[in-house]
Amino acid sequence: MDSLYKSILNLQQPPQLLAVSPATLLSLVRAVIDALIENQISATLWLKLPPGEIWQAEIQRYYNQVQLPRTTYIIVPQDRSNLDAEKYKFPSIPIQLKFNNQLRREYFLMVTSPSFCSLIFAYRLGPKQRQNKAKENTLGKSTAPLTSVTIRKRPPLVALYSFEGHIVQPILNNLKLAGGDEVHTTVEVVPAIPESSFLNQILTKQIHYQEQIRSRTKFRRNQALNKAVRTKKQSSFSVRDDFLSELCQELRTPLAHMKMALSLLNSPQLKPAQKQRYLQVLSTECDRQNSLINGLLDLIQLDRAVQTPLESVRLSEIVPGVVSTYQPLATEKGIMLAYTVPEDLPPVSCVNAWLKQIVINLLHNSIKFTPTNGQVWVRSRLQNDFVQLEFRDTGIGIAPSEIPKIFDRFYRIRPAAGEDVSGAGLGLTIVQQLLLRCGGSISVKSRLGEGSTFNVLLPVDTAERSGT
Known part of the structure; x- marks a missing residue:
């Protein structure tokens, strides 16, 4: 066997591959090991596996x-016939x-058992492959089952992630044939597809690890940006590139989950309960994608509204309408929702549409992160030259x-198991x-x-208050 990739392409229905980062590949491995x-x-x-103790540590675990x-x-x-008792701390058979050049760039983890099988496969494109792929993308005549890949400074990883027996079994047979006398296990007929609860467990863990990766990447990026700002003012082009890079990363994650679902x-062996679960994954990830796009459009609109003149707006004309809109959702979740906005509060200096969006985003978050039997209050009062608008909940906290990161673009609070993670992470940024x-x-x-x-502080409209 000179290439696992060629074995995959020789399948009757070759699966589609996706460009991923090494960190994403590691998150896939960790999710499967956790489930096992x-x-x-x-x-x-x-x-x-790629070189490095971090990969070996997962097998050791x-x-x-x-x-x-x-x-x-x-x-x-x-x-390397003297395979490493020192390098690998777990029992293994080489x-x-x-x-060859192809096999050297390939990495994989295949798991087989009577109840479960999976294949995580990745390889780095060689220089010639990257040039061909860029040329195909430019001409719009790409025929290989890959997503768009552009030439980068570091060769990208292209990966496959599958739980399907008709994909895993031929690869298993090829490996056993290549291993010869070293392979002491009997030939197994791997299961067609695992139970939906087990796949749900793996998918949940994968999303959790992806969120951790995104948070760490965001933190390191912010550290680097803050250091650069202290030494030299960043150009507008650099900031725009950073934003586009973040946006592409955010759009890629739900797409990957949808492709997997x-x-x-x-699969022809899919049970009705499994089908319903994957349809729910598609629905959730489509909602997340839609939320990202809507948030992006809001940011673009906001950027163009720098010269928008401020208006005189009363909270009593905005808050009750928004609260009544969210009342059915709160009732459905078993949440007590109430507001107090005195009629005699002075108007604030804002824009009607802006103020409504501020109230919507903050109220939506309060209800989203408050469990059943919780409470959400919206209160307002005068505080010197400002009107204070308070959103208080008994949620998860x-x-x-x-707390210092929640207003950053695309930042989402890490959820507990089973909680909604479909938000775009742009609501508080826009507010x-x-x-x-x-x-x-x-x-x-x-x-x-x-x-x-x-706590929101809005400046009182002094012109309205003085009657001028």
């Missing part, structure tokens, strides 16, 4: 926490193959370490930008498990 450990599944592992692990086969070059829906444009401000106090309070 939690369900105590004794499986045979077949692997060729499996061996440490599963009571009866089976065999692990590691694909190694023929010229399968020595002659590495669509792939699983094609925000960790102290996350803050709108308030800055009308001379207002926003602050937050929160405790985990006790709820949050967002």
Whole structure:
């Protein structure tokens, strides 16, 4: 066997591959290992992982926490016959193959057991492949089953992620044939597709790890940007490029989840409950994609509205209407929703549409992160030359370490298991930008498990108040 990729292309229906980062590939491996450990599944592992202890640590974690692990086969070059008792801390059997340029760039983790199978495969495009792919994309005549890939400074990873037996079984047979006498396991007929609850478990963990990656990437990017700002003013083109890069990353995640769900829906052995689960994944990710696009359009509109003249707006004309719109949702969730906005409050200096959007975004967040039997209040009062608008809830709260980040673009609070993660992470960013444009401000106090309070200060319209 000179290439696993060629084996995949030789399948009757070759699956589609996606461009991913090494961090995303690691999140896929971690999600599968987590599921194997939690369900105590004794499986045979077949692997060729990138160099580095972080990859080996995931396999070691499996061996440490599963009571009866089976065999692990590691694909190694023929010229390294003294395979590492030192490098690999877990029991393994080497399968020595002659590495060509293609096989050297390929990585995979295949899991087989009587109840579950999966294949995570990735490879780095070579220089010639990247040039061909760029040429195909330019001409619009791409025929290979890959998403659009452009030439980058670092060769991208292209990956496949599958739980389907008709894909895993031929690859398993090829590996066993290549391994010869070293392979001591009997030929297994891998299952067609695992139970929906098990796949849901893996998908949830994958999303969780993706959120962690995004948060760490965001934090490192902000650190680098802050350091650069202190030394040299960033050009507008650089800031725009950063934003577009962030946006592309955010749009890519729901697309990857939708592609996986669509792939699983094609399985002929799919049960009705499994089909319903994958349709729900598609619906959720479509909502997330729509939320991202709407948020982006709001930001673009906001950027063009720098010269928009401020108006004299009364809270009593905005808040009741928004609260009544959200009342059915609150009732459905079993949440008590109430507001207090005195009629005699002076008008504020803002824009009617801006103020409505501020109230909508903050009220939506309060209800979203408040569990059943919780409470949400909207209150307003005069505070010197400002009108204070308070949104208080008894929701899940925000960790102290996350509070400084919640107004950043695309930042989402890390959810507990089972909670909604479909938001775009732009709502609070838009609220803050709108308030800055009308001379207002926003602050937050929160405790985990006790709820949050967002305080908005809006400047009183002095011209209206003085009667001029």
